[in-house]
Amino acid sequence: MLKILKYSFYDLIRSRWSYVYLAFYLLLGSVLLFLNNDLSKAVITLMNVIVVLTPLIGTIFGIMYYYSSREFTELLLAQPIKRRNIFLGQYLGVALSLSASLIIGLGIPFVAYGIFYSGAIWDYITLLITATFLTLIFTALAFNIAISTENRIKGFGYAILLWLFMAVIYDGIFLLGLVMFSEYPLENFSLIATLFNPIDLSRILILLKLDISALMGYTGAVFQKFFGTNQGLFISLGVLFVWAITPIWRIVAKSNKKDF
Amino acid sequence: MKRILFFFIFIQLSLLLPAKTIIVCSSCEVKTVKNAVSLAKHGDTLLIKKGVYYENEITIDKTLTIIGEGFPIIDANSKSKLFTVIADSVIIKGLHIKNIALSYTEDLSAIRIKKQKYFVVEDNILENIFFGIYIEGCKGGIIRNNKVTAEAVEEFNSGNAIHLWHSKNIKILNNHVEGARDGIYLEFIDSTLVQGNTSTKNIRYGLHFMFSNDNEYRDNTFETNGAGVAVMFSKRILMYGNTFTKNWGTASYGLLLKEIYDAEIHNNTFQENTIGINADGSNRVNISNNNFIQNGWAVKVLGGCYENIYINNNFLNNTFDLSYRGSLNGNSFNGNHWSTYSGYDLDKDGIGDIPYRPVKLFSYIVNMTPEAIVLLRSLFVDLIDFSERVSPVFTPNNLLDERPLMRVIDN
Numbered sequence: 001m002l003k004i005l006k007y008s009f010y011d012l013i014r015s016r017w018s019y020v021y022l023a024f025y026l027l028l029g030s031v032l033l034f035l036n037n038d039l040s041k042a043v044i045t046l047m048n049v050i051v052v053l054t055p056l057i058g059t060i061f062g063i064m065y066y067y068s069s070r071e072f073t074e075l076l077l078a079q080p081i082k083r084r085n086i087f088l089g090q091y092l093g094v095a096l097s098l099s100a101s102l103i104i105g106l107g108i109p110f111v112a113y114g115i116f117y118s119g120a121i122w123d124y125i126t127l128l129i130t131a132t133f134l135t136l137i138f139t140a141l142a143f144n145i146a147i148s149t150e151n152r153i154k155g156f157g158y159a160i161l162l163w164l165f166m167a168v169i170y171d172g173i174f175l176l177g178l179v180m181f182s183e184y185p186l187e188n189f190s191l192i193a194t195l196f197n198p199i200d201l202s203r204i205l206i207l208l209k210l211d212i213s214a215l216m217g218y219t220g221a222v223f224q225k226f227f228g229t230n231q232g233l234f235i236s237l238g239v240l241f242v243w244a245i246t247p248i249w250r251i252v253a254k255s256n257k258k259d260f
Numbered sequence: 261m262k263r264i265l266f267f268f269i270f271i272q273l274s275l276l277l278p279a280k281t282i283i284v285c286s287s288c289e290v291k292t293v294k295n296a297v298s299l300a301k302h303g304d305t306l307l308i309k310k311g312v313y314y315e316n317e318i319t320i321d322k323t324l325t326i327i328g329e330g331f332p333i334i335d336a337n338s339k340s341k342l343f344t345v346i347a348d349s350v351i352i353k354g355l356h357i358k359n360i361a362l363s364y365t366e367d368l369s370a371i372r373i374k375k376q377k378y379f380v381v382e383d384n385i386l387e388n389i390f391f392g393i394y395i396e397g398c399k400g401g402i403i404r405n406n407k408v409t410a411e412a413v414e415e416f417n418s419g420n421a422i423h424l425w426h427s428k429n430i431k432i433l434n435n436h437v438e439g440a441r442d443g444i445y446l447e448f449i450d451s452t453l454v455q456g457n458t459s460t461k462n463i464r465y466g467l468h469f470m471f472s473n474d475n476e477y478r479d480n481t482f483e484t485n486g487a488g489v490a491v492m493f494s495k496r497i498l499m500y501g502n503t504f505t506k507n508w509g510t511a512s513y514g515l516l517l518k519e520i521y522d523a524e525i526h527n528n529t530f531q532e533n534t535i536g537i538n539a540d541g542s543n544r545v546n547i548s549n550n551n552f553i554q555n556g557w558a559v560k561v562l563g564g565c566y567e568n569i570y571i572n573n574n575f576l577n578n579t580f581d582l583s584y585r586g587s588l589n590g591n592s593f594n595g596n597h598w599s600t601y602s603g604y605d606l607d608k609d610g611i612g613d614i615p616y617r618p619v620k621l622f623s624y625i626v627n628m629t630p631e632a633i634v635l636l637r638s639l640f641v642d643l644i645d646f647s648e649r650v651s652p653v654f655t656p657n658n659l660l661d662e663r664p665l666m667r668v669i670d671n
Contacts, residue, residue, distance in 0.1 A: 044637075052639050171640035178632045179625065186631040194634060203638060212636070214510050214534045215556040215579060219631045221510055 004076070004086055008093020012065070018101050021057065025105025033113045039120040040210060043127055046106070047206045050131045051199055055138040056163050058098060062142025063159045065094045067152050077260055087143070087255040091248065095139040099132045106131075123209045130202035133240040137198050138163070140247035147254045170197045187222040194223075195236070198243045205236055284332075285309035293326075293334060294318050308332045308355070316340040322347050328354035331385060336360050338388075341368035351380040360389040362417060369394035369419070373401070381406060391419035392440065398427040403435060410440040412463050420445040421462070424452070432457060442468040443485065450474050458483070465490045466507075469497065477502065487511065488533060492518040499523065505531045514555070517542040525550060527671055535560045536578070539568065548572045549671045557583050557623075561591070571595045572669050575618070582618035583627055588658050593618055597665040602649070605666045616664040619655045621648035 012018050028049065032042040066073075069090065076086050106128065115124055142159050149155035174193050178186055194200045207213055208227050213220050226232040282296045282304060290296045293315050296306045302322045310330035317340050320326075324347070335358045336342050342357055350373070357370045369391035373379050379401040386392045392408040395401065403422060412418030421437035421444065424430060428450040435457045437443040443459030446452065447470040454477035459466035466482035469475065469491040478500040482489050488507035491497055497520065504514030513535035517523070520542040529551045530536035536555040537547070541564035550573045552558035558578040559570070567590040575581045576599045603612040622641045625632050635641050648655060 048637060168640045168643065171635055171638045175625070175632055175635055175640065178629050182629040182631075186629075190631050190634045200634075200638065204634065207636065211508065212556075212579070214508055214512065215636065216633045217510055217630060219633050223634065 002089070004081070004089025005092045005096075008065075008069075008090045009097050012093060012097040013100075017061070018097055021098065022101040022105045025102055026108060029106045029109035033109055039110075039113070039115065039118050040123065043120055043123045043206070044210055044212060047127060047203065047210075050127065051134070051203045051206075052167055054098075054102065054131050054134040055167060055199060058095070058135045058138030059142045059159045059163045061098055062091075062094055062139035063146050063155055065090070066143055066146035067155065074260060083255050084252050087147075087251050088248070091140060091143050091251055094143075095136050098135045098139065102131055102135060103128060123206070126209050127206055129237075130205055130240070133244060134198060134202055136244045137240070137247070140244060140251065143251050144247050144254070147251060147258060166197055166199050171200065174200075187219055190219065191223065191226055195239050198240060201236055201239060279303040279305070281305045281307055283307045283309065284313075286311050297324065300324055308334075315342065318343050320345045320347055320350055323349050325351040326353065326355070327351075328356065328384075331356040333358055336370075338362070341366075341370070341372065341390075343371045345371070345373040345376065345379065348376045349378045350376070352382075352384065353380070354383050356385040356387070357389070358387045360391070362390050364417070367391050367394060367419060367423070369423070372396070373398055376401075380404070386421075389419070389421070389440075391423055392421040392437070394420075394423045394425075395427050395430065396425045398430065400429040401427075402431045402433065404431070404433045405435065407436045407438075408440065409438045412439055412441050415441055415464055418463065420468075421459075424449050428452065431455075436460075437462070439463075442466075443482075444468070446470065446472045446475070448472060453477070455479055457481075460484055462486060466504075468492075469494050472497075476500070481505070482507065482514070484508075488514045488516065490516040490518065491520055491523070492516070494519075494523075495521045497523045499525045499528060501527045503529045503531070504533060504536070505529070507533045509534060513538040513560075516540070517545065520545060529553070530555055530558065538562070539565050541565065543567055545569075546571075549669065550574070551671055552576065552578055552581075554578065556580065559583070561585065566590050568592075572665075572671075573597070574668050574671065575599060576668070580620060580623040582659075583623050584619050584656070584659055585627055588656070593659070593661045595663045595665060596661055597668055598661065601664045601666075603664065610666050612664040612666055615660040615662050617649070617652060617655055617660055619659055620645050621654055624655050 032045055036042045110124060115121055141162060145158045146155050149158060194204050204223060208224055227236060282290055282300055284290050284293055284296045284306060293308060293313055297318055297320055300306060305325040308328045310332050312333045312335060314335050314337055316336055320343060331354060333356045334342060338359045338361050340361050352371055360370050361368050370386045370389045371381055372394040375397035377399045381393055382404040384406045386408040389410050393403055408421040410421060418441040420442040421440035422432060423445045426448040430452045432444060432454045433456055437459050439461050441464045443462040443466045444454060445468045449472040452475045457480045460483045462485045464486045466485035467489040471493050473495045476498040481503045484506045488504055507514050514530045514533035515537045517539045518541060521544060523545045525547045527549050531553040534556040536552045536558045538560050540562040543566045545568045547570045552573060553576045555578045557580045558575050560583040562585055570593045573596045575596060581598060598616050601612055601616045603614040605612055622645050
């Protein structure tokens with residue numbers, strides 16, 4: 001598995017898109033910091049971008065990589081290698097190279113700016129952890145779609161739809177629910193609804209770390225009470241972990257049975 | 261003025277009498293302030309030399325001038341209150357008063373002045389107090405250049421730095437109050453000026469008005485207080501040139517207006533507060549030439565507000581410019597500058613050609629369903645805000661700025 005991981009990883013690292021992705025974050029991070037001069041504000045703006053963009057890039061890269069390395073996969077399948085190793089290796093290659101681009105791209109400007117000497121270090125680390133989780137989760141989901149869908153156009157369609165659902169439509173339904181049932185106490189409902197969407201969960205996790213959480217009033221206090229404790233943090237990281245591990249497990253299960 | 265003149269004449273007259281100066285120091289004949297007060301006669305001056313004096317419950321029952329030289333420390337050792345003044349025209353100046361006891365039944369204070377026509381408390385340092393300067397039933401006086409600090413942790417067992425009750429014509433000038441429950445507390449106070457003070461890190465309010473009419477406060481700074489400034493149940497208050505900043509927290513705001521009539525709010529700066537102005541039942545208030553910068557909500561209008569006029573204000577980079585409940589009720593938001601205004605000005609007269617809607621759709625939804633705030637900064641919310649701005653459907657039709665200004669007003 002390691003060999004395939006290594007191959008996929010280096011294949012992607014050498015590709016132009018990884019550099020573009022890395023350069024994008026590098027640019028974003030530096031521009032934000034040097035325009036803003038305020039680490040905490042930069043983290044907020046960065047959150048806005050990351051929460052939407054990392055899932056999108058993860059989804060698209062994942063699905064593109066799977067389809068474009070289809071012939072190579074078939075070649076590998078003819079070799080005496082476990083299927084699990086092939087697919088997991090490819091998945092991890094994509095996910096890790098994306099995460100590496102993200103962490104290095106955002107890391108360099110922030111470290112250069114002096115994040116280690118700043119109070120915003122934990123906000124920043126939360127941001128990186130959630131962004132990495134989002135990459136892992138959405139790449140895995142994209143691989144799932146790709147494995148289940150032979151037709152590439154359809155596969156792309158589903159993948160984009162998935163991103164659209166998680167990033168936009170889910171919140172719309174969520175909001176509709178809140179407005180329709182506004183006569184009922186909704187704190188627990190919104191807590192649970194947040195846990196079911198990794199993008200919302202990441203957004204809330206980061207928001208609660210920042211000053212802006214004061215805007216959230218009573219509901220924010222309920223959230224703070226949940227996420228602010230070690231238990232809450234543990235649960236939310238656990239949920240993110242489940243979000244990552246379930247699609248990965250399905251990749252393995254599906255690939256073992258799939259007829260190529 | 262007449263009163264002050266009278267006071268000076270009075271002082272001059274008392275100087276003609278054989279008034280003397282009693283010097284208090286550790287090596288002098290008189291070693292304690294308490295002793296000096298009991299020896300002194302009407303109109304005498306007590307000069308307290310530098311040193312540490314452990315004192316308790318000093319009652320001043322004759323007109324005295326108490327002057328500290330080099331800030332002598334008067335320490336109550338956290339056992340009692342200190343000066344209680346029951347004589348007219350007492351001057352207390354240049355003392356460093358420390359460690360007033362905490363009590364759940366009595367308002368123990370460093371300097372308490374009861375029912376007098378005039379007093380002066382100036383240039384003192386008050387440290388670790390329960391109540392600092394406590395004025396009740398006075399008809400005139402000056403509190404000037406004092407520095408009052410406390411270490412309040414919770415509201416129920418802490419006092420106010422400067423506490424005024426049922427008085428009028430008091431001037432509170434250039435004081436620094438820090439870390440008390442309320443920085444400056446005014447209840448049943450008329451015709452009083454609060455100017456140039458700094459009130460910071462108080463756990464409840466920086467300045468607290470209750471049932472006080474015809475007062476003016478200007479050029480003060482209120483920073484990082486539990487909830488900024490509360491002006492409640494008062495008429496004809498003038499608020500000019502104050503700075504309300506960093507009053508940040510879930511139940512925090514810069515300025516609370518609760519049951520206020522005919523106030524004038526001009527040239528103030530509201531920066532980085534959770535809510536800039538929280539108006540609940542304010543009527544005929546003119547809010548002009550203020551700056552609202554980087555607040556969570558610049559202005560939050562709750563119920564019962566009639567005929568308030570917002571004009572020539574700058575609303576810059578607030579998360580929400582306005583949150584509004586109910587119908588317009590004669591409130592006007594015309595003629596302000598909004599940093600999120602995206603209209604154009606074809607005739608170049610400095611006024612935007614299309615009206616601005618200060619209430620965002622999301623702000624409107626949050627008003628109806630407070631729980632919806634969990635979607636703050638999500639992509640969906642940005643999308644609906646954008647589409648609402650392009651073609652308004654949900655937000656109230658008449659809540660507009662008909663004449664949004666294109667440029668930042670130089671306030």
